[in-house]
Amino acid sequence: MTGDELPRLGAWVKLPAPESVELLALAGLDFAVIDAEHGAIDIRTMATMIAMARGCGIAPFVRVPGTAPRDVQVPLDAGAAGLFVPQIDSVAQAHEAVRAVRFPPLGERGASTSGRAGQWGRTPLSDYLRSGNNDVRLVVQAESVTALSAIGEIGAVAGIDAVFIGPMDLAVSGQFQEGSPEMADLITAAEQSCADHCIPLGTVASGHAAELLQRRGYDFLVLGADTTILRQAAHALVNSARAATLGARR
Template sequence: MRGDPFPRLGAWVKLPAPESVELLALAGFDFAVIDAEHGAIDTRTMSTMIGLARGCGLAPFVRVAGTAPRDVQVPLDAGAAGLLVPQIEDADRARDAVRASRFPPLGGRGASTSGRAGRWGLEALGDYLRTGNEDVRLVVQAESAGALKAIAEIGEVPGVDAVFIGPTDLAVSSGFGENDSALADLIGAAERRCAEHGITLGTTASGNAAELLDSRGYSFLILGADTTMLRQAAHTLVSAVHTATTGADR
């Protein structure tokens, strides 16, 4: 998979409802990120979402809460196409993520072919180990000024496939407003370093998606969350009725 293009357009899944995954697939997204860091999603629901996404042709990623074995082992055994690991400050933290999520010799992940990742015991051990180290994507999140300054070193750690710039946590941790020019300069410098070192880069996007993909070197984007999409669509519907009925009453 590492030779293949990174899935391009994704969305966060924060609602503990497998139907969210199915709806995102029908909408044409390339991947979904099941949010086990901020979403109230238990492991049973996560596993169901991963299986459903795979059946719908949607690449299932999981944003984990950390790099403890319980954080990474369950989604990987359930067949996640990749992990997003938050709060990676430097190359040492990136190596921690690799050790937790890769099989030896890259890491120390425990092996069991009995889950979905091992085709419920049908996968040969060698193929299962190769897939876990070569095909599963490891994306580390750079979410502080220090992380962005070290982004090239982070992205070049063996076993890391991509770096994701988290603009909200970056703004909060650095004390910037989201539209602060200093924040934009910091992100721009990180983008240039990634381009120079050939590091696959992702972030969140809204109206600037085309610019990020075409001009600023990003390979993949997360366009929003199922919660936000539901709220915005509902607000649009209700506002339209309010506007129409108010106008009719005049």
């Protein structure tokens, strides 16, 4: 995820089923975010999803629950293309995320080439370390008034690749009403700050909002979750079938 690319499209994966990743890849998405923060996905299933994504040509990201070594080490060793780290409210927390995710000298991540990230021991240690610091993407989520107010400084921390604005948690933490002009102004100011600092920016989008957000300068968008996509498609299918049935009876 870099600022010079066309906006990339992805989705959350919340169902503990590797087939969700496969289906999202077949739909043409660029990346999937395996949700270990809100989804009931165990470590083994996560590792299988990462392998499935790589086999299907879709980039596997993991949204981790925190920055403890166990939170970040397992998905990275399993071959995740990057991590989404939630609720980063300050520069200090941004540095903490970098320390957990990056190898020295940027961070303190433990090294082991024996996993998928090291091609099961085949990758030389120097290449494994270089890839972990240069190729793995670290996306921090700004989900509070405090975070959005400091988004330029947070995104500028060395080792962070992009910032993701989480509007739902922002609304909850700031006690904003839906469609609040105060919240809209806060997001607009954060967008401008990221543009001024050349920080790649992402958020969630649905329907026609994706086109608008791309025009506003977002570099990557999460178009909902596998659960939502399934529910909405099933709802539309059922409504269509019921309407057809009623029409046939007339």
